[in-house]
Amino acid sequence: MGRADARRAQAQEARRAAKSGGIRRLFTWKKLLGTFFGMILLGMGAFGALYLYVDVPAPNALAERQSNVYQYSDGTLLARSNSGVNRQIVDLAQVPKEVQHAFVAAENKTFYKDDGIDLKGTTRGLINTLSGKGKQGGSTITQQYVKNYYLTQDPTISRKLQELVISLKVDQKQSKGQILAGYINTAYYGRGASGIQAAAQAYYGIDAKDLNVSQGAYLASLLQAPSQYDWATATDTGKRLVKDRWAYTLKNMVEMDWLSEAERAKQEFPVPDKPKPAKGMEGQTGYLVEAVNKELDKQGISAEDREAGGWTFTLTVDKKRQQQLEKSVEKELESKLDREGSKVDATVQAGATSVDPKTGKVVALYGGEDYVKHYISNATRQDYQPASTFKPLVLAAALENESKTQDGSLIGLNTVYDGTSKRPVVGSDTPFSPQNEDDRSYGPISVQKAMNSSVNSVFAQMIVDVTPAATKRTALALGVPDKNFPERPAVTLGTMNASTWDMAGVYATLDNHGRKVTPHILQSAEHRDRTVKPEAPKREQAISRASADTVTSALTGVVKSGSGSAANTSAYRAAGKTGTSEENKSAWFAGYTPELTTVVALFGEGDGGRKQVSLTGTANSGRANGGGFPARIWADYTLGALGGGSDARFDLQDVERGEVPAPPTPSKTPSEEPTPSEKPSPSEKPSETPSETPSETPTTPSAPPTITPPTTPPTSPELPPQPGESDGQPGERPGGGGLLGE
Structure with a gap:
């Protein structure tokens, strides 16, 4: 290599060193942390503004019909x-307590303690929406109630953010009982049945007040995939999946002390009736x-x-x-x-x-x-x-x-x-x-x-x-x-x-x-x-x-x-x-x-x-x-x-x-005398x-x-x-x- 080539190489090395030093000076740990916290603060500010801007809307017409x-x-x-x-809306008091617990066990075990939202599940849902995977699970019962009762089923980011804000507000304004009642009364169970009363009639031919824990666990399990889990039309895979979810629901009830091990052992899968016109x-x-x-x-x-x-x-x-x-x-x-x-x-x-x-x-x-x-x-x-x-x-x-x-x-x-x-x-x-x-x-x-x-x-x-x-x-x-x-x-x-x-x-x-x-x-x-x-x-x-x-x-x-x-x-x-x-x-x-x-x-x-x-x-x-x-x-x-x-x-x-x-009174023997x-x-x-x-x-x-x-x-x-x-x-x-x- 000649002297000229050596000088050029040295100059290039110097430029690279200078550039690298500039990037390091630009992206220091302090600056990175500052940017990160700044973004958090900016997001919190934006969410705060959104919280103040978004009110709890009137129920949508379909939810109350x-x-x-x-x-x-x-x-x-x-x-x-x-x-x-x-749909026929029923008060929560008309739903047996163990059936209420079955829905909570199937969908949201922390329902009675949370603030109405699941940040981890919501974040996962937003990422899945952005990546084109459609709407995903992970929402709390409160969030699902808000989606059914106040919003729409559209899998959009704006709807998901609205759902998050409204869920927080609803959790503050309504009791857990009101929220649970709203959820089970607005959810769709398949067979054309909206709400637990119509579902109880459609699947078992009885009123919601007469459901037992096994039947309640099946209806709660249905909500994950109503058409796939309907026993009358389900494939072998669908039947296996709904049985697994039914068992999962009962297992969670035992963990939450809502069902004893002895009672769980007595439960048999409640095959629903065939659909009727x-x-x-x-x-x-x-x-x-x-x-x-x-x-x-x-x-x-x-x-x-x-x-x-x-x-x-x-x-x-x-x-x-x-x-x-x-x-x-x-x-x-x-x-x-x-x-x-x-x-x-x-x-x-x-x-x-x-x-x-x-x-x-x-x-x-x-x-x-x-x-x-x-x-x-x-x-x-x-x-x-x-x-x-x-x-x-x-x-x-x-x-x-x-x-x-x-x-x-x-x-x-x-x-x-x-x-x-x-x-x-x-x-x-x-x-x-x-x-x-x-x-x-x-x-x-x-x-x-x-x-x-x-x-x-x-x-x-x-x-x-x-x-x-x-x-x-x-x-x-x-x-x-x-x-x-x-x-x-x-x-x-x-x-x-x-x-x-x-x-x-x-x-x-x-x-x-x-x-x-x-x-x-x-x-x-x-x-x-x-x-x-x-x-x-x-x-x-x-x-x-x-x-x-x-x-x-x-x-x-x-x-x-x-x-x-x-x-x-x-x-x-x-x-x-x-x-x-x-x-x-x-x-x-x-x-x-x-x-x-x-x-x-x-x-x-x-x-x-x-x-x-x-x-x-x-x-x-x-x-x-x-x-x-x-x-x-x-x-x-x-x-x-x-x-x-x-x-x-x-x-x-x-x-x-x-x-x-x-x-005239006809003569009768004592045994024939009328009362x-x-x-x-x-x-x-x-x-x-x-x-x-x-x-x-x-x-x-x-x-x-x-x-x-x-x-x-x-x-x-x-x-x-x-x-x-x-x-x-x-x-x-x-x-x-x-x-x-x-």
């Missing part, structure tokens, strides 16, 4: 409203929910209130009786129809309402074949005529008003009228001469027998004797709606409009000795923020007990030896009335026992509900009268609803305006015995039998009802009847 729960009277689930979120509006559910919603509107709980969710609506409906009513309609009607192959059968619609006559509670309701196929509720629709189920109300009005016949005699069960078919009424400005069923003339006939056989001409004259206006007043007092209610003699044949719901209230009032019964289906409405108690229906005396009991006595005869004989049985005591409207467009049976009032109706519906059509030919059985399908449905349902029968008797204290003596609760009261009637015409023998000498003078001579003498001739007999001739069926 809940479904409304509709349940039977016994608390079992009927339906959940479709609000987009399957969400409860929808199919079948009768939609009709029941619709009926409740209508009542909620009247109670001040509007559609807007319901839209917010979080309500639990308890119905008065008895689950077993509801199921029985559905079975009875299927057995006695639907199984016999050919809806696909018969044009007549395709038009048949059934409806029914069953009421407790003492309280007015609707215990069962049948709205139609299927709510999703037929949205009009046949139980509450008011576009059909109740037909001859109105005739007992004409009698009630006559008794209530102490009305007299044209010759001045008081009207009672033994009053004799002219039963000639097409007989013109006497004493009316409006001409009316209705035809009897099958155009049959009965001649002189008592009111009791006229009720048994639903003789149109008798009740046409009776309403004239009472006056249509007075009859309307009584009918409205009993519960018939003031809708299309003409004050003319023809109204005696039920030519106004009413629903099975309406008529169930009317007949329940008769059953309740004239004390008004208003059907209602809402038992309670509860929300976390408020509870609404339904306004109690008025229970005033609609008509006198004497009038109501006399009508009941008459209607027992209809069941025992008249058009309602399909409902006659020794299993219970019953009163009822058949009805078939003009041109056979509807057929009814309204009846009651001392414990239950039920009205069943068939409607002929064509053109998508825009047209009323005849029921004649239903199931190839000729004329569909009230004593046929409706009475048979009523009888089958009532037998099942009463648990196979009942010994209860009608307590009829005043029939034909006189006291009725107690029936005091089973013994009949002294006021029970002879009409409860198997007598064919229980009310035709006057109990008082109040009025001798009278005959309203006919304007035309009778065409035939009174004859006993024959099968196939009086309305409602199963063997009735196809197509029989005149302008009005009965």
